[in-house]
Amino acid sequence: MSSSLPLFPLSASTVSGEVDTLFFFILGVSAFFAILVSALMLYFTFKYRSKKAGDAGADIHGSLTLELIWTGIPFILAMVMFVWGAQLFFTMAKPPADAMDIFVVGKQWMWKVQHPEGVREINEMHVPINRPVRLTLGSEDVIHDFFIPAFRVKMDVVPGRLTTMWFTATTVGEYHIFCGQYCGTRHSGMIGTVVAMMPDDYEAWLAGGRTTGSAVQNGERLFTDLSCITCHKADSSGRGPTLGGVFGSTVQLNDGRRILADENYLRESIMTPQAKVVQGFQPIMPTFQGLVSEENLMQLIAYVKTLKPAETAPVPVKK
Amino acid sequence: MNDATVHQEPSYLGAPYGLAAWLLTKDHKRIAILYLISITIFFAIGAGFAATIRAELVTPQGDLVTADLYNKLFTLHGVVMIFFFLIPSIPAVLGNFFIPIMIGAKDLAFPRINLLSWYIYVIGAVITLSVVISGGLDTGWTFYAPFSSISSNTDVTTAAVGVFITGFSSILTGFNFIVTVHRMRAPGMTWFRLPLFVWANYATSLIFILGTPVVAITVLLVAAERGLHLGIFDPRIGGDPVLFQHLFWFYSHPAVYIMILPGMGVISELVANVSRKQIFGYSFVAFSSIAIAIIGFLVWGHHMFVSSQSIYAGLVFSIITMLVAVPSAVKTFNWTATMYRGSITWDSPLFWVLGFMGLFLVGGLTGLFLGTMGLDVHLHDTYFVVAHFHYIMVGGGVTAFLGGLHFYWPKMTGRMYSEPLAKVSAMLVFFGFNLTFFPQFILGYMGMPRRYHAYPPEFQVLNVMSTGGAMVLGTGYFLILIYLLYSLFKGPKAPANPWGATGLEWQLQSPPITHNFHEIPVVTEEAYDYLHAPAPQLAIPASPREVTHE
Numbered sequence: 001m002s003s004s005l006p007l008f009p010l011s012a013s014t015v016s017g018e019v020d021t022l023f024f025f026i027l028g029v030s031a032f033f034a035i036l037v038s039a040l041m042l043y044f045t046f047k048y049r050s051k052k053a054g055d056a057g058a059d060i061h062g063s064l065t066l067e068l069i070w071t072g073i074p075f076i077l078a079m080v081m082f083v084w085g086a087q088l089f090f091t092m093a094k095p096p097a098d099a100m101d102i103f104v105v106g107k108q109w110m111w112k113v114q115h116p117e118g119v120r121e122i123n124e125m126h127v128p129i130n131r132p133v134r135l136t137l138g139s140e141d142v143i144h145d146f147f148i149p150a151f152r153v154k155m156d157v158v159p160g161r162l163t164t165m166w167f168t169a170t171t172v173g174e175y176h177i178f179c180g181q182y183c184g185t186r187h188s189g190m191i192g193t194v195v196a197m198m199p200d201d202y203e204a205w206l207a208g209g210r211t212t213g214s215a216v217q218n219g220e221r222l223f224t225d226l227s228c229i230t231c232h233k234a235d236s237s238g239r240g241p242t243l244g245g246v247f248g249s250t251v252q253l254n255d256g257r258r259i260l261a262d263e264n265y266l267r268e269s270i271m272t273p274q275a276k277v278v279q280g281f282q283p284i285m286p287t288f289q290g291l292v293s294e295e296n297l298m299q300l301i302a303y304v305k306t307l308k309p310a311e312t313a314p315v316p317v318k319k
Numbered sequence: 320m321n322d323a324t325v326h327q328e329p330s331y332l333g334a335p336y337g338l339a340a341w342l343l344t345k346d347h348k349r350i351a352i353l354y355l356i357s358i359t360i361f362f363a364i365g366a367g368f369a370a371t372i373r374a375e376l377v378t379p380q381g382d383l384v385t386a387d388l389y390n391k392l393f394t395l396h397g398v399v400m401i402f403f404f405l406i407p408s409i410p411a412v413l414g415n416f417f418i419p420i421m422i423g424a425k426d427l428a429f430p431r432i433n434l435l436s437w438y439i440y441v442i443g444a445v446i447t448l449s450v451v452i453s454g455g456l457d458t459g460w461t462f463y464a465p466f467s468s469i470s471s472n473t474d475v476t477t478a479a480v481g482v483f484i485t486g487f488s489s490i491l492t493g494f495n496f497i498v499t500v501h502r503m504r505a506p507g508m509t510w511f512r513l514p515l516f517v518w519a520n521y522a523t524s525l526i527f528i529l530g531t532p533v534v535a536i537t538v539l540l541v542a543a544e545r546g547l548h549l550g551i552f553d554p555r556i557g558g559d560p561v562l563f564q565h566l567f568w569f570y571s572h573p574a575v576y577i578m579i580l581p582g583m584g585v586i587s588e589l590v591a592n593v594s595r596k597q598i599f600g601y602s603f604v605a606f607s608s609i610a611i612a613i614i615g616f617l618v619w620g621h622h623m624f625v626s627s628q629s630i631y632a633g634l635v636f637s638i639i640t641m642l643v644a645v646p647s648a649v650k651t652f653n654w655t656a657t658m659y660r661g662s663i664t665w666d667s668p669l670f671w672v673l674g675f676m677g678l679f680l681v682g683g684l685t686g687l688f689l690g691t692m693g694l695d696v697h698l699h700d701t702y703f704v705v706a707h708f709h710y711i712m713v714g715g716g717v718t719a720f721l722g723g724l725h726f727y728w729p730k731m732t733g734r735m736y737s738e739p740l741a742k743v744s745a746m747l748v749f750f751g752f753n754l755t756f757f758p759q760f761i762l763g764y765m766g767m768p769r770r771y772h773a774y775p776p777e778f779q780v781l782n783v784m785s786t787g788g789a790m791v792l793g794t795g796y797f798l799i800l801i802y803l804l805y806s807l808f809k810g811p812k813a814p815a816n817p818w819g820a821t822g823l824e825w826q827l828q829s830p831p832i833t834h835n836f837h838e839i840p841v842v843t844e845e846a847y848d849y850l851h852a853p854a855p856q857l858a859i860p861a862s863p864r865e866v867t868h869e
Contacts, residue, residue, distance in 0.1 A: 159560060
């Protein structure tokens with residue numbers, strides 16, 4: 001675990017050990033075949049060295065049995081690797097339901113991190129250990145990639161959509177954050193630090209951080225400031241659909257499609273509202289592209305996710 | 320047939336003399352030489368970029384060159400090495416020279432189109448490299464959008480046009496090879512008597528024709544989004560950045576097989592020759608090339624496991640990626656089995672074969688790590704990937720090219736080079752390569768991302784090792800250049816068949832006459848009939864008739 005002999009990365013998340021196990025399995029299989037083939041070739045090179053110039057080798061053309069064996073064995077091993085790797089990938093792709101949220105925005109060339117409670121940091125991310133953390137990632141400009149080697153996790157941060165990743169840190173410490181996807185001049189400067197803390201320390205750190213309101217509170221304010229609330233009313237009297245309970249529900253669109261309302265649907269509906277219009281409504285909503293930043297978007301979405309069905313909107317607006 | 324060594328006729332290298340005669344030649348052999356000179360120049364340019372990159376990475380701070388210059392260096396290193404060296408290397412040089420001869424033809428099916436391919440290649444390369452004076456190019460060779468279309472301040476449009484033009488060279492070469500193999504085989508040269516080098520280049524030509532148009536259109540779309548603001552990849556104007564990756568890798572993953580399949584073909588020739596034995600499992604080796612070419616078109620999404628593509632799409636791409644590993648394994652086992660009970664000659668080709676095998680094994684096996692989804696999440700875009708593809712494309716591809724170049728050099732030039740120097744350089748390349756790139760696997764697993772101008776200090780020791788290896792590797796390559804050039808002027812004259820090899824090419828004099836064959840040969844034997852091959856003869860035996868040259 002010491003970093004004094006730099007040949008292996010720190011391992012500090014619940015999946016990092018599993019990734020390493022799979023790595024050593026494939027390494028073992030690979031080393032076996034590399035050594036087997038190399039040793040055979042070298043052995044044949046010496047053993048069958050030409051005695052006299054012009055001697056021909058044995059008159060052997062092939063063997064169907066051998067071909068089947070050395071097609072079959074690599075195939076089976078490759079399938080084992082595939083299944084194992086796919087299982088691990090699915091674990092890494094599906095965050096646990098009880099994960100806490102952190103919002104991350106990448107822009108040339110920095111990481112902006114926002115905790116649900118409202119605390120913000122730049123190029124640093126404080127997290128508690130032993131608690132699943134789900135990151136929602138957005139980009140202000142080009143593709144970036146949020147990579148924490150010690151946790152063995154990485155995810156592209158793609159403009160125009162939100163992506164997610166998750167991890168559970170297991171060991172207190174400070175770990176690298178790298179931008180994995182080349183993004184221009186200061187790509188190699190787009191790095192930061194994850195600070196994994198004991199849960200109590202994390203709470204204390206959060207409490208000491210300066211905040212301008214929680215993500216939900218900020219989202220609620222934006223919902224009013226941007227006049228979303230004028231059309232998206234709590235009851236069905238608005239010109240836009242009511243948003244109570246919309247997150248996670250299945251939405252019927254006016255072109256006949258039915259789609260799941262996830263974060264990306266909410267994001268798209270704010271940035272390019274004409275793309276998917278709910279059945280029974282006119283395509284009259286203007287785009288908010290350029291008016292809301294990726295951070296604002298994440299706050300708005302955090303707020304919309306809190307709206308319950310048939311609940312009155314928290315801020316009643318009257319003409 | 321052995322008479323050819325003594326009754327030398329004027330070769331293709333002789334009359335007509337003069338620059339114009341070379342630049343307007345329709346002889347596939349001269350065009351191959353034109354390509355050889357061109358790709359050597361581009362290799363030197365690309366190697367210069369690489370040397371600067373490795374020098375920068377000796378220290379963790381970005382102190383030798385600026386970040387912007389570093390980004391331009393690795394971009395042009397990739398662009399030049401891939402589009403202007405690796406892709407044309409074996410097909411356009413050795414393929415051009417030997418495919419017609421191996422199948423018993425006097426030229427390719429379309430000699431003028433063959434010359435046109437070279438001109439298109441040179442024009443595309445010059446346009447692309449003109450960015451060096453018009454602002455550079457900093458997108459990486461992958462041109463990822465929307466960085467390339469909205470963010471980069473460099474001359475992406477010119478580079479895109481250059482790559483677009485170069486693509487036509489590949490398409491025309493592939494088309495020429497396919498028609499030639501179908502229509503111009505000598506009587507008796509059935510498909511299953513073809514040398515495996517021809518099979519491998521045939522498979523490569525399929526990729527040229529089916530894949531290249533897609534990448535050409537993709538880079539043109541980037542230029543269109545940059546210049547005309549058509550919303551294709553930039554989400555702010557309605558595009559989709561992930562679409563770019565699908566289009567780009569649809570070509571660029573098969574392109575990896577363009578860079579290794581012809582090398583596999585060369586190695587099949589060399590393994591049979593050094594073992595003096597029929598290749599083990601000829602039809603399995605032949606069909607594995609076709610299998611790789613076809614399956615290789617269905618694996619592009621393994622570059623995109625963390626791109627936000629659907630995880631179910633990722634599943635499909637992962638399983639097909641695992642499948643494409645199988646034919647490569649089959650080839651490797653067949654080459655090994657070919658050596659069993661062979662009569663192994665310890666001339667320089669053996670050293671290239673062993674070097675190729677060692678490096679290709681590591682390159683191929685590390686592909687398994689990257690095709691495994693749960694592991695690729697960690698390894699994606701790290702130095703592990705850089706090491707992996709250099710092992711395949713340089714360790715495999717370039718070593719095979721050099722092996723082929725050494726094997727066929729006497730035939731192409733009519734001169735022998737120094738055998739001891741060739742063995743030394745093969746070993747220098749092998750050890751230098753491993754010292755350069757093996758540490759990068761460790762760096763990658765430790766988490767060092769690729770394309771980093773500066774890096775945390777714990778990565779320094781391995782980076783210094785890598786740079787040291789690059790110096791050894793560079794020395795090896797430079798040594799080859801020196802003794803091959805020297806051999807042109809001072810090397811002993813080559814006999815017709817120095818390696819005692821089978822195949823029509825070795826029945827011609829060295830170097831061959833312009834039309835290859837006076838009469839189209841009739842083929843009666845399968846390939847690699849080493850039971851009836853002549854003994855190796857590395858020098859023309861001293862005899863009174865030897866001095867009759869010219």
